[in-house]
Amino acid sequence: LHKHAQRMITRDLATEVIYCLSPTRALNRALNTFSVKSTTKRLVVVLVRARDPDEPDLWAALETLIQGTPMDPDTLTQLDQARRETLYALYGITSPEADYIMKSNNPHETLRESILTRMSVRDLCRA
Structure with a gap:
């Protein structure tokens, strides 16, 4: 994700996506602003991976975990x-x-x- 650094800034891809959304370089601020909380009413789900035909459909699995309407x-x-x-x-x-x-x-x-x-x-x- 950070081509210039040739590595991720954070430890995992989910946190890296949240970090990239942030207008600042403060990871804690990014997590507080963009992470899912108990009060979250709307969210955008992003899947970042290569599609593997042998894996089950992740969208279907996510729909069972997320309460709400797509x-x-x-x-x-x-x-x-x-x-x-x-x-x-x-x-x-x-x-x-x-x-x-x-x-x-x-x-x-x-x-x-x-x-x-x-x-x-x-x-x-x-x-």
Whole structure:
């Protein structure tokens, strides 16, 4: 995951994915922000592995473990203003940038690009 370092920063892949979502290099903050808690109402499941035809279907197994209703991933683009503001604060998106995002032809895509840019340059901008 960290090509420059030629290794993972954390000890396992699940933690590494959570770490990569973080806008900072603070692993504890990433775990507090993105980990599943008893109060979690929504979650995104990410499977990172090569598909092995001899293994049982992991999606089916996950559906038995997770209480809830699977949703179409396209619904992730339907952010209300409160969630949008949370993302702005979390990733340090300024008011002028937020205005630009909302005026763009595709606000969801522009917001995603802003977040991905911050995630990708996080290690370049450290003091």
